[in-house]
Amino acid sequence: MNYRQSHGFSLIEVLVAITILAIAASASSGLINQIAGFYKIERDLENDTELRAIADAHVKYASVHNSGAILSAFTEGDCYSCAIDTTNAALVNYVESRTQRTAKLSNYDSSSVKNVRGLMLDATTYQASLNLPSAINLILEYRAAVVVQTNCPKSSTCDTDESWKTPAYTQTGWVPNSTIEKAVPFNNLEILQGLASSSVERVILVQQKIREYKHELVLANNADVNINFLPVSTHPSTPDYTGSDPTVNGGCINGWYDLGSANVNVLSIVGLEASYGLTLFGGSIEYCADFDLTAVDASTADTAPHVGALRINRFISRGASPDVSNNNNILFPI
Structure with a gap:
């Protein structure tokens, strides 16, 4: 009887197989990490694009329907300080034409946990002068706002009663904090001009x-x-x-x-x-x-x-x- 047939694989063959499996596992792990990295980049780009689209929709609404004034945040159901007031038909139309998603869905990111997107209006009213040939020293009082991507899942405790807000989050320091992952600031000065x-x-x-x-x-x-x-x-x-x-x-x-x-x-x-x-x-x-x-x-x-x-x-x-x-x-x- 053949030795290999009676005793299975040789030690060398086992070692070779283990080596091959280790190499395959390492390659597979690298590929998985690479895929995960690509997915994160894609999600970040998608978030950035949608947040900017929501900000643009707010600017458009202020210009056409609200005498230049920026809307305040809106709360509904599980979402506090939502980025989009889904009861406002004109705003909804602007958002959906830019994001290609329903406004209600756009109040959350595309992740499985539906992390909430919010809107913050700066409490400060800023002033700027506008000098026209026939009207010198007009004064414009404008506001600043920011659309944010939080890491608060829908219905989570960190999305209760605007708990993700911070008083330091003003126009002089629009920077993400531990709860806010991405921020897109905008203001209505150009509209007012x-x-x-x-x-x-x-x-x-x-x-x-x-x-x-x-x-x-x-x-x-x-x-x-x-x-x-x-x-x-x-x-x-x-x-x-x-x-x-x-x-x-x-x-x-x-x-x-x-x-x-x-x-x-x-x-x-x-x-x-x-x-x-x-x-x-x-x-x-x-x-x-x-x-x-x-x-x-x-x-x-x-x-x-x-x-x-x-x-x-x-x-x-x-x-x-x-x-x-x-x-x-x-x-x-x-």
């Missing part, structure tokens, strides 16, 4: 239309007719500012009229829609048909030369009405 520029263009158009209206009346009358041809509201419910003191009324005789008011029809007189009575932030555009910024007494005499004016609050992004005293206003003489 665009809305402010468009608002000033709106005021300039109103200014131009009123000038054209006055010019047509001047040409239609004799040269010796010296009356104020600037338009005044003819609506039956227009406020009566007769006798207003210009020294306490920002230099306006007979008062400033809110062009956005339903009781003031100056815009329709000059051929514009009522929407031109407001800035794109919702602040009033006010009009004076007899303006003298240098008025030093309480005279209400409407004397030549007849000058009008428009005004807006220079803190334009607040959506506030102009100051009575003009201290914080931008003036547009007519």
Whole structure:
């Protein structure tokens, strides 16, 4: 009988087999680690892409639907301070068109444990000036926010009552902490700059239309007719500012009229829609048909030369009405 057949494998053969298995195991382990590494890179890229898409969606929503303001975080079900308010149809549409996933799923990463994605709005309101040729020293008040990827699984204790937030997480230090793995910061300054520029263009158009209206009346009358041809509201419910003191009324005789008011029809007189009575932030555009910024007494005499004016609050992004005293206003003489 053959020795190998009667006694199985030789010692050398066993050692060779063990060596081969060890080499195979080592290669397999390396391959597994390599695959795991590739998977992590792919997940990191996917997370980064989706977080940026969510941030872009918030910027788009602020620009189109929210007068430039950034939304706050939203809480629903298992998710605290969620990145996406899934009840907001417009925001959902922007998110889904960018991420190619449903907004509800995008509130979590693609891992099996569904780590939560959050939104934090910086508590600080920052200021920036905007100088346009016709409106110097406009002030924009903007906010900063960040979309984050946490390592808190859905329904976990670290995702309870915004426990992953940290007060130190401000615009001066947008850095991941032990719970936040990735962060994509954004702000609404550029949006506000665009809305402010468009608002000033709106005021300039109103200014131009009123000038054209006055010019047509001047040409239609004799040269010796010296009356104020600037338009005044003819609506039956227009406020009566007769006798207003210009020294306490920002230099306006007979008062400033809110062009956005339903009781003031100056815009329709000059051929514009009522929407031109407001800035794109919702602040009033006010009009004076007899303006003298240098008025030093309480005279209400409407004397030549007849000058009008428009005004807006220079803190334009607040959506506030102009100051009575003009201290914080931008003036547009007519």
